[in-house]
Amino acid sequence: MTADDSFGRLDDDDYPAYTMGRAAEMLGTTQGFLRAIGEARLITPLRSEGGHRRYSRYQLRIAARARELVDQGTPIEAACRIVILEDQLEEAQRINAEHRRTAEAANPTAAD
Numbered sequence: 001m002t003a004d005d006s007f008g009r010l011d012d013d014d015y016p017a018y019t020m021g022r023a024a025e026m027l028g029t030t031q032g033f034l035r036a037i038g039e040a041r042l043i044t045p046l047r048s049e050g051g052h053r054r055y056s057r058y059q060l061r062i063a064a065r066a067r068e069l070v071d072q073g074t075p076i077e078a079a080c081r082i083v084i085l086e087d088q089l090e091e092a093q094r095i096n097a098e099h100r101r102t103a104e105a106a107n108p109t110a111a112d
Contacts, residue, residue, distance in 0.1 A: 015057075016045065016046040016054030017054070017057070018055045026060060028067075033070075038053070041080070042084065062083060066083050069082055
């Protein structure tokens with residue numbers, strides 16, 4: 001991947017642009033916290049060629065939500081499970097809305 005290729009991916013939410021140190025700094029947490037949520041399988045950072053963890057913006061949003069819950073006193077394992085369930089619910093709601101739109105488009109008189 002050339003520098004031009006990397007620059008074009010900066011808007012990609014899934015592009016692993018952030019090192020562990022930078023990610024922890026952005027979240028206001030420790031690298032240990034990021035390791036812990038990785039061990040709990042909330043997020044799986046990609047690895048650089050040198051084996052260093054790299055995080056995407058999407059993963060940082062997930063980690064930030066887990067941190068909010070932990071800061072409120074939720075154990076880290078429970079916080080990770082809650083975030084996973086919230087993410088699954090959001091995806092299910094998105095799929096349901098998509099199916100609803102498709103059904104309404106196929107039968108516009110049924111919506112009246």
